[in-house]
Amino acid sequence: MSMTSLLAITPWPAVSAVILLALLVVALYFARRTAHQAIRAVTDALGRGLRLASHAVARGEEKLAARNREVLLSAGREAKERIVEREFVRVGDTVRKDLANYPTLHRALTESIVRIEEDQEKAVEVPPEAPGWVQAVKVIANLDSKSGGTEILEDIHKSMVRAHSEAMDDYRKASAERHALLRKMMPDWRRIQETLGRVNKNVESVLERALAIDRHMQEYDDMVRGEDRAVSILSSSSLVYFFVSALVLAVAAAGAAINFTLIARPMAEMVGGTSFIGAFRTADIAALVIIMVEISMGLFLMESLRITRLFPVISALSDKMRRRMMAVTFIILLLMASIEAGLAYMREVLLQDELATSALLRGDGATAGVNEHLWITTAAQMGMGFILPFALVFVAIPLETFVHSLRTVLGLIAIGFMRALSLILRVLGNGMRHVGTLAERIYDLPLFVPLWIESRVAANQASHDQEMASMKELANMRPVMEEPQAWQEAKS
Numbered sequence: 001m002s003m004t005s006l007l008a009i010t011p012w013p014a015v016s017a018v019i020l021l022a023l024l025v026v027a028l029y030f031a032r033r034t035a036h037q038a039i040r041a042v043t044d045a046l047g048r049g050l051r052l053a054s055h056a057v058a059r060g061e062e063k064l065a066a067r068n069r070e071v072l073l074s075a076g077r078e079a080k081e082r083i084v085e086r087e088f089v090r091v092g093d094t095v096r097k098d099l100a101n102y103p104t105l106h107r108a109l110t111e112s113i114v115r116i117e118e119d120q121e122k123a124v125e126v127p128p129e130a131p132g133w134v135q136a137v138k139v140i141a142n143l144d145s146k147s148g149g150t151e152i153l154e155d156i157h158k159s160m161v162r163a164h165s166e167a168m169d170d171y172r173k174a175s176a177e178r179h180a181l182l183r184k185m186m187p188d189w190r191r192i193q194e195t196l197g198r199v200n201k202n203v204e205s206v207l208e209r210a211l212a213i214d215r216h217m218q219e220y221d222d223m224v225r226g227e228d229r230a231v232s233i234l235s236s237s238s239l240v241y242f243f244v245s246a247l248v249l250a251v252a253a254a255g256a257a258i259n260f261t262l263i264a265r266p267m268a269e270m271v272g273g274t275s276f277i278g279a280f281r282t283a284d285i286a287a288l289v290i291i292m293v294e295i296s297m298g299l300f301l302m303e304s305l306r307i308t309r310l311f312p313v314i315s316a317l318s319d320k321m322r323r324r325m326m327a328v329t330f331i332i333l334l335l336m337a338s339i340e341a342g343l344a345y346m347r348e349v350l351l352q353d354e355l356a357t358s359a360l361l362r363g364d365g366a367t368a369g370v371n372e373h374l375w376i377t378t379a380a381q382m383g384m385g386f387i388l389p390f391a392l393v394f395v396a397i398p399l400e401t402f403v404h405s406l407r408t409v410l411g412l413i414a415i416g417f418m419r420a421l422s423l424i425l426r427v428l429g430n431g432m433r434h435v436g437t438l439a440e441r442i443y444d445l446p447l448f449v450p451l452w453i454e455s456r457v458a459a460n461q462a463s464h465d466q467e468m469a470s471m472k473e474l475a476n477m478r479p480v481m482e483e484p485q486a487w488q489e490a491k492s
Helices: 015-028 031-124 133-141 149-225 229-271 282-304 318-360 376-492
Strands: none
Touching: 015 031, 015 376, 031 149, 031 229, 031 376, 149 229, 229 282, 229 318, 229 376, 282 318, 282 376, 318 376
16 A cells, blocks of 8 residues: 555545554554563664674684684794704704814823923922031131131132032022023913813803703793793794794895896797786796796705705705705706896897887987997896895795794784674673663654653552542541540540
């Protein structure tokens, strides 16, 4: 039934509209309680569903956080194990090198010490013996001067002076010999000092390595225990590694783009510039394949050198197989770099041919001269074509860091998204109750006239009931008030 037919129930459309509106208001009024119950049921159901969804998302966020924590700790333990393993290898190399030289150092120290002891024993100062004429002088001093003691004393004095001179000469010779022996000891002392210095340096190096290993082991122990501090440090480190590796990969992508520009044009001459595979030129696809093969060879070379560990199968190979794989990948990479250098030279030749053809078509071919410095650009392009493949080899290092840190970063992003979603669902679930109340008020808005009449009738009924209750209360209280009067009259 259309609106026109509804408005035609009376000859006057306005009256028909008023009647329809009154009927609609009456219908809404009689369905008011049921509508309110339906609104409350719907909003309560939606609220409970949103709150349940919020709890489910929160539990999922907790599980994801626990999983991300395990991934962080596992990656941190693996990286720390590699660092500790490398430190132990360095300590082992240092100890083996020092212990291999220790017998020689020990023998040199022993020989130097023996020579020093011998020279020291030779350089000991021997006190001169007491002269025998001391007792003779004492005896002669007791003689009488008349018995010829004066001449004897003079002879003794002369002998004493001569003996003193001879003793001083002997003492000077002995002192010179001792000084010569002491000078002879100086090279041995220097040799001992140098040897001890090397030993001290080696010991200090080992101690520094030991302190570094202790620090790494402490951090590893914190990771094994799963402490929050270790997780926080690993999270911040993963974010830093992610952005740094992404920046390096962007630089590598720019280098790959330049490499693609160098070889795309000559590849069109080799495979045809009008051939297409789908919506892409075959020459562009061939150039991309060459660059991807070079990057793959670089990855395999880094894996063979055990610098990266993206492929555990390569790391598990024997040393002999790894060396063979290293040689094969390096030879392939060298050949690809040589091919790129040739393609870069071909690009310059094609460019010069196009310039010469354009000059001939313009009619100034006779006046066009040959650039004397053309070899500079040619050599630069060939050098770039040869060096860029080897530069792309090192993309494996930031790529490994990017892959390992990407898991953590995606986990953190997912945790933040799920946390925000849980909060939004919780807010919506709690707000559905207010939405239900608002819907009830909006439903009652067109019913303000019958609701006002209902409220007035209810108020009159309430006042009438109150008056009736008051009258009943007064009727009940009247016998109680009259009883004391009757008692007084009976008493009197």
